[in-house]
Amino acid sequence: MQLLDGKFVSEKLKQEIAAEAAAILEATGRKPHLVAILVGHDGGSETYVASKMKNCEKVGFKSTLFRYEETVTEAELLNKIEEINKDEDVDGLIVQLPLPKHIDPEKVTEKIDHRKDVDGFHPVNLGRMMRNLPCFVPATPYGILMMLEEYKIDTAGKHCVVIGRSNIVGSPMSILMARNTYPGNCTVTLTHSKTRNLKEIVGSADIIVAAIGRKQFVTADMVKEGAIVIDVGMNREESAVTKSGYKLYGDVDFDNVAPKTSWITPVPGGVGLMTIVGLLKNTLASAKKTIYK
Template sequence: MELLDGKLVSAKIKEDIAAEALDFFNKNGRKPHLVAILVGNDGGSETYVASKMRNCEKVNFQSSLVRYDDHVSEEEVLQKIREINADETVDGLIVQLPLPKHIDPEKVTETIDYRKDVDGFHPINLGRMMRNLPCFIPATPYGIMLMLEYYQIETSGKHAVVVGRSNIVGSPMSILLARNSQPGNCTVTLTHSRTKNLPEFIKQADIIVAAIGKKNFVTADMVKDGAIIIDVGINREQSSETKSGYKLFGDVDFENVASKSSWISPVPGGVGLMTIVGLLKNTLKSAKKEIY
């Protein structure tokens, strides 16, 4: 068993991003600039956004945070997005999810200029990804592909089973793994909570991408020997063992599955760290006008 070490890979890639960002500053007189909009006081969202801001500082980016309380109107948020779209000093814009129920996340996503959509959720970016055209790839799938590339994992001709069909992870992962690229060229089965006999599909997989949002869902009896396992799950449980007061678990029963795998990503320390890297790389691409 080999570890897909997100800590190691993200640190190496962030070194490269920082060097490119410094070069951008020397040529343009400003840093790549990421703006985050945070609505409300959700604990998980606070943690994610704070991490993104810290990472921007580490790689020579400028970052800005726009805060609203839970009662802000949808129109006020949309108007702020329009203002940021028009601001030439801003390269990337993210709106942290989840949003309060009175704010439509689809409206928010479609209001963001696709050229600043560094989360990769805009329909134009998703459509371009489908056609293998230049685009911002959703940050988590992008990070996963960067990890596979770093470890030079051979994916061509492999059978990949993606567990979970969200627009954020599962669906784009199925597209990226099937594309004519390296990593890629997989035969992909996209499964979800309504798939009948789901364990039987998982057992056939050379590559498993677990993104269904259920703690320890993938168990050892579902995994064939030598499988490559990418655990996207982040399931929080209260814990007195940690300073934060909670403990993270993946969608894969790591303790019992690891010995059967050839490669496996841990939680924490795996895909979550690569998501930040995907976001930073997208922001740098935006600053350099690589997507237009």
């Protein structure tokens, strides 16, 4: 068993991003600029947004955070997005999910200018990804691809089983792993809560991407010897023994699954750190106008 170490890879790639950001500053007098909108006070969202802002600073980006109470109206939020869309100083805009129930996340996602959609959630970017055209790839799948590439993981011809079909991770991951490129060229099975014989299907996988959002869902009896396991899960539980007051668990029972694998991502220290890199890379591409002129 070897670790797919998100900490190592993310730090290496952030150094490269920082060098490019410095070159942009020298050439244009401006920094790549990421704007985030946070609604409410969800603990997980607060942590994720703070990490994104901190990493922007680390690589030499400008970052701006707009905060709203949960009582903000949908119209007010959409108006703010429109204002940011028109701001030529802004390269990327993210709206942290989840949103309060009275705000339609689809309306919010579609309101963001697809040329600033560095989370990669807009239908234009997802459609372009489907057709293998230049686009902002959803940040978590993008981070996973960069990790596989860094460790030179052979994916061609492998059976990849994705557990979970969200528009954020599972569905785009299944498309990306099937593309005629590297990483890719897998035979992909997309599984979900209604899949029959899930244990047998996962057990046949060469590569498992666990993104179902259920603590330690993937157990050792579901994994064949030598499989590559990518754990996207970030399940927070309160804990009296950690400084933060909570503990993170993946979707994989790491302690029992890891000995059977050839490669595996830890939680924390794996995919979560790579998601941030995906976001930074998309923001950098927006600043450089390499995807949308």
